[in-house]
Amino acid sequence: MTEAWVTGLVNNILYNTMYHSDCSELDDELVRRYAHAMRVDAASAEPLPRQAAGLRAVVASDEKLASKFEPYPGRRPFSEAELRDFLTRIADEVDPNHTSDETGPGPVEPDPYLPPDSPDAKRPRSLRALLRRRR
Numbered sequence: 550m551t552e553a554w555v556t557g558l559v560n561n562i563l564y565n566t567m568y569h570s571d572c573s574e575l576d577d578e579l580v581r582r583y584a585h586a587m588r589v590d591a592a593s594a595e596p597l598p599r600q601a602a603g604l605r606a607v608v609a610s611d612e613k614l615a616s617k618f619e620p621y622p623g624r625r626p627f628s629e630a631e632l633r634d635f636l637t638r639i640a641d642e643v644d645p646n647h648t649s650d651e652t653g654p655g656p657v658e659p660d661p662y663l664p665p666d667s668p669d670a671k672r673p674r675s676l677r678a679l680l681r682r683r684r
Contacts, residue, residue, distance in 0.1 A: 579635075614632040
């Protein structure tokens with residue numbers, strides 16, 4: 550059984566993907582947006598590597614993801630494989646030290662979505678606000 554915070558994180562991502570992303574593809578841009586949102590306004594108090602591990606655990610489980618939320622009428626539903634791949638790519642983006650091969654972690658590149666460093670910089674207060682700001 551998945552921990553409650555992992556279920557909440559996955560449901561948050563899937564819900565926002567189905568109803569607020571306004572895209573028909575789970576592309577790399579959307580992966581970067583969600584990873585950035587997790588860094589800036591985390592839906593969980595857990596550290597990012599633990600959140601990434603939670604996403605990977607759900608992907609490895611037999612939990613049904615595609616049937617959690619019905620898409621809007623007229624929108625294409627995402628398949629189980631598409632959602633699992635999407636969550637895996639988010640986990641990889643959030644935890645750059647994770648590697649699936651023996652070569653070790655690759656170079657960490659600066660994140661183009663990091664907010665400005667100044668103390669008075671405006672930061673989105675929620676995942677929905679961040680996604681709205683990035684359109």
